[in-house]
Amino acid sequence: MTTSPSLSPVSNPGADVLLTAENITKSFGGIHALKSASITMRRGEITALIGDNGAGKSTLVRCLSGIHKPDSGTITLDGEQVVFETPHHASQSGIETVHQNLALVEELAVWQNFFLGRELTRRLGLIRTLDRKAMKAHAAELLQDLAVNAPSVTSKVRRLSGGQRQAVAIARAAGRNSKIVIMDEPTAALGVQETARVEHVINTLRDSGVAVLLISHNFDQVMRLADHIWVMRAGVAVAGRRASATSGDELVALITGARAA
Amino acid sequence: MAPMLANIRELSFWAENAASIGLVALVIVFSFLSPAFLTLGNIRAMLIAAAILVILAVAQAFVITTGGIDLSISATMTLGAVGFGLSWSAGRGFVISTVIGILTAALVGLVNGLLIARGKVTDFIATLATLSVATGLALILSDGKPIAVNSSQLLRLTTGSIGIFGYPIILAAVIGAVAWFVMFRTRFGLHVQAVGGNDESAIANGISAVRVRIATYLIAAGLAGVAALLLVARIGAAEPAINTQYLLNSIAAVVLGGVSLTGGKAKIVGPIVGALLLTALTNGLTLLGVSQFYQPLAVGIVVVLAALLTRFQKK
Ligand SMILES: Nc1ncnc2c1ncn2[C@@H]1O[C@H](COP(=O)(O)OP(=O)(O)OP(=O)(O)O)[C@@H](O)[C@H]1O
Numbered sequence: 155m156t157t158s159p160s161l162s163p164v165s166n167p168g169a170d171v172l173l174t175a176e177n178i179t180k181s182f183g184g185i186h187a188l189k190s191a192s193i194t195m196r197r198g199e200i201t202a203l204i205g206d207n208g209a210g211k212s213t214l215v216r217c218l219s220g221i222h223k224p225d226s227g228t229i230t231l232d233g234e235q236v237v238f239e240t241p242h243h244a245s246q247s248g249i250e251t252v253h254q255n256l257a258l259v260e261e262l263a264v265w266q267n268f269f270l271g272r273e274l275t276r277r278l279g280l281i282r283t284l285d286r287k288a289m290k291a292h293a294a295e296l297l298q299d300l301a302v303n304a305p306s307v308t309s310k311v312r313r314l315s316g317g318q319r320q321a322v323a324i325a326r327a328a329g330r331n332s333k334i335v336i337m338d339e340p341t342a343a344l345g346v347q348e349t350a351r352v353e354h355v356i357n358t359l360r361d362s363g364v365a366v367l368l369i370s371h372n373f374d375q376v377m378r379l380a381d382h383i384w385v386m387r388a389g390v391a392v393a394g395r396r397a398s399a400t401s402g403d404e405l406v407a408l409i410t411g412a413r414a415a
Numbered sequence: 416m417a418p419m420l421a422n423i424r425e426l427s428f429w430a431e432n433a434a435s436i437g438l439v440a441l442v443i444v445f446s447f448l449s450p451a452f453l454t455l456g457n458i459r460a461m462l463i464a465a466a467i468l469v470i471l472a473v474a475q476a477f478v479i480t481t482g483g484i485d486l487s488i489s490a491t492m493t494l495g496a497v498g499f500g501l502s503w504s505a506g507r508g509f510v511i512s513t514v515i516g517i518l519t520a521a522l523v524g525l526v527n528g529l530l531i532a533r534g535k536v537t538d539f540i541a542t543l544a545t546l547s548v549a550t551g552l553a554l555i556l557s558d559g560k561p562i563a564v565n566s567s568q569l570l571r572l573t574t575g576s577i578g579i580f581g582y583p584i585i586l587a588a589v590i591g592a593v594a595w596f597v598m599f600r601t602r603f604g605l606h607v608q609a610v611g612g613n614d615e616s617a618i619a620n621g622i623s624a625v626r627v628r629i630a631t632y633l634i635a636a637g638l639a640g641v642a643a644l645l646l647v648a649r650i651g652a653a654e655p656a657i658n659t660q661y662l663l664n665s666i667a668a669v670v671l672g673g674v675s676l677t678g679g680k681a682k683i684v685g686p687i688v689g690a691l692l693l694t695a696l697t698n699g700l701t702l703l704g705v706s707q708f709y710q711p712l713a714v715g716i717v718v719v720l721a722a723l724l725t726r727f728q729k730k
C-alpha cells in the first residue's frame with residue numbers, strides 16, 4: 155500500500171509556501187488516477203511535476219484548477235483551505251492553467267478564445283456589449299511576445315498550427331494577473347525558438363512573484379527552469395527534490411521506481 | 416471581380432450561401448411561372464406568413480448552436496397559445512394574457528433546460544418527451560377545443576402594417592435583429608457558441624455550461640411563446656392542434672441557413688433566410704395550384720439538397 159510521503163519542505167525554509175495539496179485522491183470508475191498525491195508550491199518559484207505517462211500529473215492539475223473535485227485530500231492556498239467547485243472558482247482564487255488539451259474552442263477566433271470566460275465589455279446604454287476592439291488589440295499584443303509566427307487574432311483556432319494553438323493558450327494564461335500559473339506540457343508541440351520564448355515567459359512570471367507549476371517530460375527543460383521538482387509515479391507524488399540537489403539520473407530512477415524516495 | 420468569379424466556382428461558396436441563393440432562385444422561377452407571385456399583395460402575405468417560422472427558426476438556431484435540438488418547439492408554441500387563450504377568456508386583458516402565454520411556453524423551456532443541462536438527458540429524448548407533454552397539456556387545458564379570441568389588439572397585430580411590411584414580420588425582424596446582437600455582440604452569445612463548440616473547453620475557462628444551456632432552452636421557449644401570439648392572431652383562436660410542420664420547418668430553416676447540427680457554428684441571418692425560403696416555396700406551390708400534399712415533399716427535397724450542400728462548407 156502507498157503511504158503519503160512526508161511533506162518535508164526540503165530546504166530553503168524561508169521561502170513561503172503558497173499552495174499545498176495534501177493526500178489528494180481521485181478515481182475514475184476503477185482507475186485510481188491519484189492514490190495520494192501531496193505537493194507544495196512556493197511563491198516566486200518554478201515547481202516542476204514530472205513522471206511517466208499516466209502517472210496522474212494532469213489529473214492532479216485538473217484537481218488544482220477546479221475541473222475535477224478530489225475524492226479526498228485538501229488543498230491549501232495562502233494558508234486557507236480551499237475547495238474549488240468550478241474552474242471559475244479556481245481562477246478567481248488566482249490559479250490559471252494551460253491544460254494539456256489547451257482548452258480552446260476551435261470554432262471561435264483567437265481573440266474570443268483569449269478572453270473566454272472573462273470578456274471585456276463596455277456599456278451601450280442599458281446593456282453591456284463585448285469590447286471587441288480592446289480584446290483584439292490586447293490579445294494581439296500578448297501573442298506578439300510569445301509566438302514567432304503570431305497568428306492573426308481574428309482567425310479561427312481551427313486554422314492554427316499546433317504550436318500556434320499552444321502559444322495562444324500560454325499567452326492567455328500568462329496574461330491574467332494570477333498567483334499561480336499551471337502549465338501542463340506547455341512546449342510539447344513547439345519549435346526551438348518558441349520553446350525559448352515560452353521558457354522566457356515562465357522565468358518572467360517567476361521573477362514577478364508568480365508561482366509556476368510546470369509539467370514537462372523534457373528533463374533539460376526541468377533542470378533549466380525548476381527550483382523544486384516533484385516526481386509522480388502511479389498516482390503518488392513519490393519524491394520532492396530541490397533542483398540544485400538532484401541530478402537527471404536520480405530523477406529517472408525516481409520516475410521508474412528503480413530508486414525509492 | 417476575378418476573386419469573386421473564383422469564389423463562385425468553389426462549391427463552398429454555394430454551400431455557405433445556400434439559403435440566399437435558393438431563395439433568389441425560387442423567386443425567379445416562381446415569378447416566371449406565376450404572375451401573381453411577385454405582386455406587392457403576395458409579397459406582403461408571404462412576409463406575414465413567414466413571421467412565425469422566422470421566430471421559431473431563430474429560437475431553434477440558438478439551441479442548435481449549443482449542439483442541442485428542441486423538438487418541443489412547436490408544441491411549446493401551441494401550449495403558449497392555449498395559455499394565452501385561457502387567460503383571455505378568463506377576462507384578463509391582452510397584455511396580461513400575452514405575458515401568461517409567454518410564461519407558459521417558457522415553463523416548457525425551463526423543464527427542457529433542467530432535464531438536459533442538469534439531468535444530463537439527451538436533448539433529443541428530453542424534448543421529445545416535453546413535445547408530448549406540452550401537446551397533451553394543451554389538449555387537456557383546452558378540452559381539445561379551439562378557444563376563440565376576439566381581441567382588437569390581436570386584430571391590429573395581424574392587419575396593421577408599415578408599407579408592405581405587416582406587423583408580424585416587423586416583430587419577427589426585430590426579434591431577429593436582437594437575436595443577432597445577443598449572439599454576436601454579448602458575452603452570453605459568445606458563451607453559447609463556446610459551449611456548443613467545445614463544452615469541456617468552455618467549462619475549463621470558467622463558463623457554466625449548465626447555466627448557458629438552461630438559458631438557451633428558456634429563450635427558445637420564450638420565443639415560441641411570442642410566436643404563439645402570432646399564431647393566435649392569425650387563426651383568431653387558440654387551437655390545441657398539433658403543428659408538426661412548424662417543428663420540422665424550424666429545423667429545416669436552420670439547416671438551410673448553413674448551421675451545422677453539431678453546434679458551435681452560430682448563424683442568425685442564414686436561418687431567417689431559410690425560413691423565408693421555405694415560406695416562399697409553400698406560397699409559390701400554392702399559387703401554382705400544386706396540391707397541398709406535395710408541399711412536405713418539396714420541403715423535404717430542398718432540405719436534403721441543402722444538407723448535401725453543407726458538406727462543402729469551409730471548415
Ligand atoms: N477523465 C478520465 N476518465 C477516466 N480515466 C482517466 C481520466 N483522466 C485520467 N484518467 C486516467 O488516469 C490516469 C492518469 O492520467 P493523467 O492524464 O493524469 O496522466 P499524466 O501523468 O498526465 O500522463 P501524460 O504524461 O501522458 O500526460 C491514466 O490512467 C488515465 O487513463
Ligand SMILES: [Mg+2]
Pocket residue numbers: 211212213254338
Ligand atoms: Mg498529462
